[in-house]
Amino acid sequence: MKAKPYQIEALKAQIQKQYKGALIYGPDFSVTEDCAEQIIPFIIPKKDDFSFIKITKSQLKETPTLLLDEGNTVSLLGGRKLIWLKDADNTLAQAVEDYITYIKSDTFLLITADNLLKSSALRVFCENNESVLTVACYADEEKDVRFLIQNYLKTKGYTVSENALSLLQSRLNENRQATKNELEKLITYLGERKHVEEKDVVEVISDTSSATADMLVFAVANGQHKEADNALRILFLNGENPVSITRILSLHFNKLLIGADLVSKRVSGEEICKKLLRANQFRLKEQLLQQVYKWKKEYLCKTLQLLLEAEQQTKTTGMPAELIVERAVTMITGLGKRLNH
Numbered sequence: 001m002k003a004k005p006y007q008i009e010a011l012k013a014q015i016q017k018q019y020k021g022a023l024i025y026g027p028d029f030s031v032t033e034d035c036a037e038q039i040i041p042f043i044i045p046k047k048d049d050f051s052f053i054k055i056t057k058s059q060l061k062e063t064p065t066l067l068l069d070e071g072n073t074v075s076l077l078g079g080r081k082l083i084w085l086k087d088a089d090n091t092l093a094q095a096v097e098d099y100i101t102y103i104k105s106d107t108f109l110l111i112t113a114d115n116l117l118k119s120s121a122l123r124v125f126c127e128n129n130e131s132v133l134t135v136a137c138y139a140d141e142e143k144d145v146r147f148l149i150q151n152y153l154k155t156k157g158y159t160v161s162e163n164a165l166s167l168l169q170s171r172l173n174e175n176r177q178a179t180k181n182e183l184e185k186l187i188t189y190l191g192e193r194k195h196v197e198e199k200d201v202v203e204v205i206s207d208t209s210s211a212t213a214d215m216l217v218f219a220v221a222n223g224q225h226k227e228a229d230n231a232l233r234i235l236f237l238n239g240e241n242p243v244s245i246t247r248i249l250s251l252h253f254n255k256l257l258i259g260a261d262l263v264s265k266r267v268s269g270e271e272i273c274k275k276l277l278r279a280n281q282f283r284l285k286e287q288l289l290q291q292v293y294k295w296k297k298e299y300l301c302k303t304l305q306l307l308l309e310a311e312q313q314t315k316t317t318g319m320p321a322e323l324i325v326e327r328a329v330t331m332i333t334g335l336g337k338r339l340n341h
Contacts, residue, residue, distance in 0.1 A: 001014075001130070001132075001133055001134070002127060002134050002135075002136070003133060003134070003135050004135070004136075005031060005034075005035050005135055005137055005144070006144065006147055008035060008038050008039060008135065009038070009151075011133065012042050014133075015039060015042050015043070015133060016042050016043065018131070019108070019131055019132060019133045020100055020103070020108065020109060020131040020132065021096075021099070021100060021108060021109035021110065021111060021126075021131070021132050021133075022039055022108075022109075022110055022111065022132065022133040022134070022135065023088075023096075023111045023113065023122070023123070023126040023132060023133070023134045023135070024036050024039075024110070024111065024112050024113075024134075024135045024137060025111075025112070025113040025114065025115065025116045025123065025134075025135075025136060025137065026114070026115055026136055026137030026138050027114065027115040027137075027138060027247055027250065027251075029114070029241075029243055029244065029247065030176040030177040030178075030241075030244060031137035031138070031176050032112050032113075032137045033112070033177075034176050034177075034180075035135055035137055036084065036110055036112050039110060040052070040082060040084075040110070043080050043082045043108045043110075044079065044080055044081070044082050050075045050081075051075040051079060051080065051081045051082065052081075052082055052084070053070050053081070053082070053083045053084070054083075054084045054086060055067060055070065055083060055084070055085050055086070056085075056086050056087055057085075057086070057087045057088060057089065057091075057092060060085070060092060060095060061091075064095070067083065067085065067095050067096075067098075067099050067109075068098065068099060068102070068103065070083050070107070071083065071099055071103040071105060071107045071109070072103065072105060074105065074107075080106055080107065080108065081105075081106075081107040081108070082107070082108045082109075082110060083107060083108070083109050083110065084110045084111075084112070085109060085110065085111045085112070086112055087112070087113070087114075087315070088111045088112065088113040088122060089113060089114070089116075089122070090116070090120050090121055090122050092122060093120070093121035093122040093125055094121075096109070096111060096122060096125065096126070097125050100125075100129060100131060100132060111126070145169055145172055145179065146165065146169045148176065148179060149165060149168050149169060149172065149179065149183065150165060152179075152180060152183055153183065153187075153196065156187060157194055158187065158190070158194050158195065158196060159194065159195045159196070160195070160196040161195070161196065161197050161198060163197075163198040164196045164197050164198045164200065164201050165196075167198055167201045167202070167205075168183075168186075168196075168201055168205065171201070171205050172205070177241065177244065178238075178240060178244070181238075181239065182205055185204055185205070186200065186201070186204045186205060189203065189204045212231055212234050212235055212238070213231075213235070213248050214281065214284060215227065215230075215231040216228060216231035216232055216235065216245070216248070216249070216329075217248060217249055217251075217252035217253075218252075218284060218287050218288075218291070219231055219333070220249060220252075220329055220332050220333045220336060221252065221253070221256065221291045221295065221332075221336050222287070222290075222291070222336055222340065223333055223334070223335070223336030223337025223338070223339065223340045224333070224336075224337075225330070225333050225334075225337070228329055228333045229329075232245070232325070232326065232329055236322055242314055242321035242322050242324065242325040243311055243314055243315075243321070245325050246307050246310050246311045246314075246325060246328065247307075247311070249307055249328075249329070249332070250304060250307045250308070253295075253300055253303050253304055253307070254304065255276045255288075256291055256292055256295050256300055257297065257300045257301070257304070258275070258276065259272050259276055259288070259289075259291075259292035260292060260295065260296070260297050260300065261297075262275065262292075263292060263293065269285075269289045272288075272289065272292060273285040273288060273289065276288060294339050294340070295336075295339065299335060299339065302335075303332050303335065306328055306331060306332060307328060307332075309328075310324050310325060310327070310328035
């Protein structure tokens with residue numbers, strides 16, 4: 001069964017009784033991680049070393065039977081067991097298929113992966129198997145941000161006025177972890193109070209959370225080294241994950257790629273902006289259109305490949321992740337500068 005991230009809570013009973021596993025995938029790791037963390041307590045209310053096992057792609061490649069071995073081993077403390085297979089990709093499709101097919105225990109297999117093509121063997125198997133739930137996770141859209149804010153505050157025991165909710169939606173960006181960090185700041189500010197008003201948001205949540213990300217992506221695509229470096233420094237100081245930054249950039253350049261395709265179909269600039277920009281980004285529509293017309297598909301594809309490689313390097317090399325991202329940003333900004341001349 002296919003599901004959206006916001007449907008997970010409603011599917012709790014089915015996840016507990018009907019499914020042997022779940023595949024959660026998509027380009028926004030903060031959303032996939034969040035969805036995975038949401039499912040875990042459905043299966044094991046309390047994590048411990050016997051009921052909760054994490055297996056990485058590299059571990060499974062070193063020990064091909066590890067997944068089946070863990071699936072056949074019951075928890076020493078009784079109750080159900082959950083295996084979280086992290087960073088999965090198409091090379092693990094057969095291992096996952098063997099697990100779902102042959103494991104007869106009630107151990108739940110939770111799989112998280114980056115973006116998977118429709119033709120991916122791992123995705124195809126999971127989507128076509130009635131005992132596996134699949135959840136596609138992409139960067140939160142405006143409606144998703146609104147739902148996330150409201151639901152996050154509700155689970156923490158807080159209510160929020162309509163005006164405060166609208167203001168939070170406009171000030172928080174599509175990056176889920178950053179949104180949660182800002183909401184935690186708000187909760188700390190409220191203290192004993194359990195209701196969020198508009199004035200609380202004005203006091204605590206600055207209008208720079210999404211603005212800084214916008215500053216970065218537009219500066220990079222415009223070839224503005226100083227502005228890009230400044231925005232990147234602010235994001236790092238605010239605790240933004242380096243991988244998250246590569247995905248914020250990838251999201252922007254994917255939008256430019258979509259824009260280039262729309263231009264080839266003679267879609268108007270106004271319609272392009274409506275399709276690619278959030279409501280609170282329309283102040284940037286002139287910049288966006290300039291970039292859509294300036295960046296050619298070949299350069300956009302090259303840039304997206306560079307960002308993908310940078311993300312992979314943060315996971316597979318010993319180099320500091322921030323340095324890897326800084327280098328990628330410098331290279332892409334340099335390309336943007338050359339395209340301006």
